[in-house]
Amino acid sequence: MSDSFHIKLDGKSVSASSGETVFEVAKREGVEIPTLCHDTRLEPVGACRVCLVEVAGQRRLQPGCAWVVTPDMEIQTQSDRIERHRKVLYNLYKSDHDLDDARLPLETGNGNQLRELCQTVPDMNLAPVEAPRSDRPMDDNPYIQFEPDLCILCARCTRYCDEVEAVNAITLSNRGSATTIATAGQRSLIDTTCELCGGCIDTCPTGALIEKKAPKNLVQLGGTESVRSTCNFCGVGCQLNLHVQNERVVKVTSPEPGETLNDGNLCVKGRFAYDFIHHKDRITEPLIRDANGDLQPATWEEAIAATSAGLNRVREKYGSDALGFISSSRCTGEENYLMQKVARAAFGTNNVHQCAAT
Amino acid sequence: MQKPDAQREKILDLLEHAGGVTEESVRQVSEDTGVPEADIWGTGKFYSLIDTPGKRTRVCDGLSCQLAGADELAASITDSGKACERVSCLGQCDLAIATLTEEMELKTYTKKETSITPDDPELAINLAGPVDLSYSALKKSISMGAEAVIKEIEVSGLQGRGGAGFPAHIKWKALRSQNETERYVICNADEAEPGTFKDRETILRQPHKMLEGLAIAAAMIETSEIYIYIRGEYGNEYDSINRAIEEAQTQLAQFNFTVVRGHGAYICGEETALLESLEGKRGMPRLKPPFPTEAGFRGKPSLIHNVETIACVPSIIHRGGQHFKDLGRTEAGSKLYCISGHIESPGVYELPLGVTLDELVEAAGGYTGTPLAFSPGGASSGFLPISMRALPLDYKNLAEAGSMMGSSGVVVLNDTVDMAQAAGWQLEFFERESCGQCAPCRIGSRYLRRQNDAYLKLGDPIAFEHADDVAWEMEEGSICGLGMVAAKPLDSARKHFPDHFKTK
Numbered sequence: 101m102s103d104s105f106h107i108k109l110d111g112k113s114v115s116a117s118s119g120e121t122v123f124e125v126a127k128r129e130g131v132e133i134p135t136l137c138h139d140t141r142l143e144p145v146g147a148c149r150v151c152l153v154e155v156a157g158q159r160r161l162q163p164g165c166a167w168v169v170t171p172d173m174e175i176q177t178q179s180d181r182i183e184r185h186r187k188v189l190y191n192l193y194k195s196d197h198d199l200d201d202a203r204l205p206l207e208t209g210n211g212n213q214l215r216e217l218c219q220t221v222p223d224m225n226l227a228p229v230e231a232p233r234s235d236r237p238m239d240d241n242p243y244i245q246f247e248p249d250l251c252i253l254c255a256r257c258t259r260y261c262d263e264v265e266a267v268n269a270i271t272l273s274n275r276g277s278a279t280t281i282a283t284a285g286q287r288s289l290i291d292t293t294c295e296l297c298g299g300c301i302d303t304c305p306t307g308a309l310i311e312k313k314a315p316k317n318l319v320q321l322g323g324t325e326s327v328r329s330t331c332n333f334c335g336v337g338c339q340l341n342l343h344v345q346n347e348r349v350v351k352v353t354s355p356e357p358g359e360t361l362n363d364g365n366l367c368v369k370g371r372f373a374y375d376f377i378h379h380k381d382r383i384t385e386p387l388i389r390d391a392n393g394d395l396q397p398a399t400w401e402e403a404i405a406a407t408s409a410g411l412n413r414v415r416e417k418y419g420s421d422a423l424g425f426i427s428s429s430r431c432t433g434e435e436n437y438l439m440q441k442v443a444r445a446a447f448g449t450n451n452v453h454q455c456a457a458t
Numbered sequence: 459m460q461k462p463d464a465q466r467e468k469i470l471d472l473l474e475h476a477g478g479v480t481e482e483s484v485r486q487v488s489e490d491t492g493v494p495e496a497d498i499w500g501t502g503k504f505y506s507l508i509d510t511p512g513k514r515t516r517v518c519d520g521l522s523c524q525l526a527g528a529d530e531l532a533a534s535i536t537d538s539g540k541a542c543e544r545v546s547c548l549g550q551c552d553l554a555i556a557t558l559t560e561e562m563e564l565k566t567y568t569k570k571e572t573s574i575t576p577d578d579p580e581l582a583i584n585l586a587g588p589v590d591l592s593y594s595a596l597k598k599s600i601s602m603g604a605e606a607v608i609k610e611i612e613v614s615g616l617q618g619r620g621g622a623g624f625p626a627h628i629k630w631k632a633l634r635s636q637n638e639t640e641r642y643v644i645c646n647a648d649e650a651e652p653g654t655f656k657d658r659e660t661i662l663r664q665p666h667k668m669l670e671g672l673a674i675a676a677a678m679i680e681t682s683e684i685y686i687y688i689r690g691e692y693g694n695e696y697d698s699i700n701r702a703i704e705e706a707q708t709q710l711a712q713f714n715f716t717v718v719r720g721h722g723a724y725i726c727g728e729e730t731a732l733l734e735s736l737e738g739k740r741g742m743p744r745l746k747p748p749f750p751t752e753a754g755f756r757g758k759p760s761l762i763h764n765v766e767t768i769a770c771v772p773s774i775i776h777r778g779g780q781h782f783k784d785l786g787r788t789e790a791g792s793k794l795y796c797i798s799g800h801i802e803s804p805g806v807y808e809l810p811l812g813v814t815l816d817e818l819v820e821a822a823g824g825y826t827g828t829p830l831a832f833s834p835g836g837a838s839s840g841f842l843p844i845s846m847r848a849l850p851l852d853y854k855n856l857a858e859a860g861s862m863m864g865s866s867g868v869v870v871l872n873d874t875v876d877m878a879q880a881a882g883w884q885l886e887f888f889e890r891e892s893c894g895q896c897a898p899c900r901i902g903s904r905y906l907r908r909q910n911d912a913y914l915k916l917g918d919p920i921a922f923e924h925a926d927d928v929a930w931e932m933e934e935g936s937i938c939g940l941g942m943v944a945a946k947p948l949d950s951a952r953k954h955f956p957d958h959f960k961t962k
Contacts, residue, residue: 192897252897282500
């Protein structure tokens with residue numbers, strides 16, 4: 101049960117419920133509080149300091165992502181103090197970040213929210229700090245690349261790997277300005293518990309984690325067309341956004357967390373196994389072997405007729421139990437149901453199985 | 459997400475026993491504890507005593523050791539072909555230069571011995587006094603009951619002596635108001651503020667005052683669980699605590715003491731980082747609230763006190779709060795002041811809270827050379843000019859002067875010192891000891907150190923063009939107290955010693 105009460109947000113009285121954070125209330129009210137380290141799927145840590153706001157009665161600025169509202173609390177999201185804070189903070193981030201010729205944070209194929217924030221404040225031209233953050237040059241995993249000079253150490257990737265995936269393949273390592281994202285022994289991700297789900301890439305706000313397969317300049321190339329689809333690698337029904345460029349899928353992401361049943365998550369297949377779509381060996385129509393054993397194009401009617409004729413032949417010669425039916429883990433529950441129906445009702449055998457059942 | 463039965467609190471000790479962080483040691487510790495390998499790797503790599511295997515001599519680069527020529531000593535060790543690492547203050551400023559040998563034993567390069575205030579039974583801690591094994595204050599406090607005891611603590615005006623100066627009785631009351639009955643008393647013996655070695659002397663000379671204070675606190679908040687977190691570099695002190703627990707096992711039979719060694723991280727003296735470290739994690743401070751009194755060790759209410767604070771408690775119980783309060787001058791109680799640097803007899807002096815620098819130095823045998831500056835409470839307090847020698851060294855007056863009482867680790871610098879160089883040493887300390895969690899501290903401390911280096915090299919104050927903005931942001935935007943004060947040494951040196959930062 102949650103109590104409802106009022107707080108003051110930038111001088112305006114708004115309603116809120118117990119347990120809500122400043123960030124949540126502000127979002128509902130259409131007041132934008134910038135943040136980099138926040139992901140609704142993760143416990144707030146207030147590490148990036150971008151979302152600091154003024155709370156009446158508090159001497160220090162407080163992180164909106166973690167600060168829980170109480171009745172009559174007064175919050176200020178805009179002030180000279182907050183403006184100065186953001187200006188210096190963003191400029192500090194810039195001094196610790198790869199910049200382009202316009203002195204803005206570099207943008208990889210995965211975007212860079214820091215770049216957007218830095219465009220809202222004047223450039224202080226701080227000298228680069230050249231932080232000694234190590235990367236993993238020997239990491240030869242096929243999908244995920246880490247660029248330490250684009251990392252802001254918000255730890256969304258490590259927290260995601262821990263709190264959402266429960267995989268714990270990556271960690272914050274070292275200390276101070278040498279802090280970096282590491283694996284145990286700095287091994288390649290494929291030699292760790294990593295499942296290559298790529299969720300770390302997805303949650304990274306600055307593009308320090310990049311898909312090795314996707315074009316590096318995806319953002320600069322201009323928008324891709326986004327096509328909503330359903331993943332067909334298994335029966336869960338995860339929703340996908342297929343990013344299409346020149347009629348080719350160049351990247352796959354999940355819709356935003358909270359929108360679909362997969363809550364922003366994908367597995368290694370859903371995110372990375374899209375090469376088959378445009379593969380030259382992909383089977384796009386039914387094929388039936390001719391008398392010489394060569395595959396020849398056919399219609400669906402012909403293919404189904406050939407299949408049922410073959411199955412019936414076996415049954416007539418050896419009996420129903422000479423047949424066995426195995427359905428794929430890519431089938432939905434409904435499809436699996438139909439498969440056992442075919443086995444039992446049409447062919448009279450209980451020899452039916454599903455490949456994910458073992 | 460680790461398994462519910464994983465033994466995370468053990469991992470740092472296991473890594474240390476295995477000789478430090480390696481792929482093999484991490485794999486083994488993961489198998490033994492059920493904690494994921496990456497978590498063990500990342501945690502181990504946080505702590506400087508275990509992050510890199512291999513033997514080496516560790517040479518302190520704290521302010522007093524630098525003033526005594528630690529750079530030359532380190533160079534001579536390296537020249538002799540031995541491995542040498544520069545490390546943050548080892549808490550032996552009175553015995554500078556301090557080193558830890560390859561066997562992790564303390565070796566100091568001085569002819570002096572630690573000076574302390576002579577035996578005076580009036581004093582709260584009285585380092586030179588006889589050791590009292592009676593534990594009569596514990597018995598008395600139990601017969602008085604919690605309310606009366608906390609009342610005496612309140613009357614005494616006892617403030618947290620680790621640096622924050624928070625009134626002790628408020629924490630005790632907060633603990634007693636919790637519904638949760640699993641509670642902990644935790645002693646912060648992670649003394650690592652540069653210039654500070656008072657807890658070291660308390661533990662070596664009067665460990666029973668600390669143990670008795672902890673026992674009283676535990677009895678009053680109705681728990682038997684007491685943890686002592688002591689910095690890993692304090693080997694003799696660790697032994698002293700264990701010896702004392704052994705000596706008093708009859709008197710302390712109803713309490714469970716656990717002594718936990720740190721593994722090399724200044725930030726773990728920050729109370730929430732200390733809790734993380736106790737739980738086998740990277741020592742990154744937590745967001746507050748919730749405060750430890752509500753959700754501390756293992757998420758349970760925890761009463762955390764510095765060694766000196768808790769060691770004052772038996773005296774308060776024996777002689778009453780008012781007696782303790784009257785021991786102070788501008789604020790309550792007698793206070794252990796550490797003093798080192800350019801003075802005659804470095805050591806720990808127990809004096810009325812609120813003495814002036816001149817009085818403290820007089821107790822310590824006088825200045826050597828012409829005094830120029832002093833750092834009143836560790837690196838975090840920055841520098842003050844010697845013209846403030848008459849300022850009472852207490853929480854209020856030092857805060858108003860833009861400095862802080864901190865851990866009362868006073869270091870005196872005479873006019874042979876270049877203040878830009880002295881600020882540089884302190885900046886280097888904060889950069890190395892920043893936990894790296896939040897950007898203002900992680901980036902800001904490195905930025906300021908590099909800009910100060912640039913000034914020292916080129917002599918052009920343009921290096922400080924943005925120093926004020928960055929320092930402001932570090933204070934405003936950092937998560938914890940370390941980041942808030944990390945710019946202080948440079949900030950205060952530039953303010954009070956502009957001549958040392960001119961174009962050269």
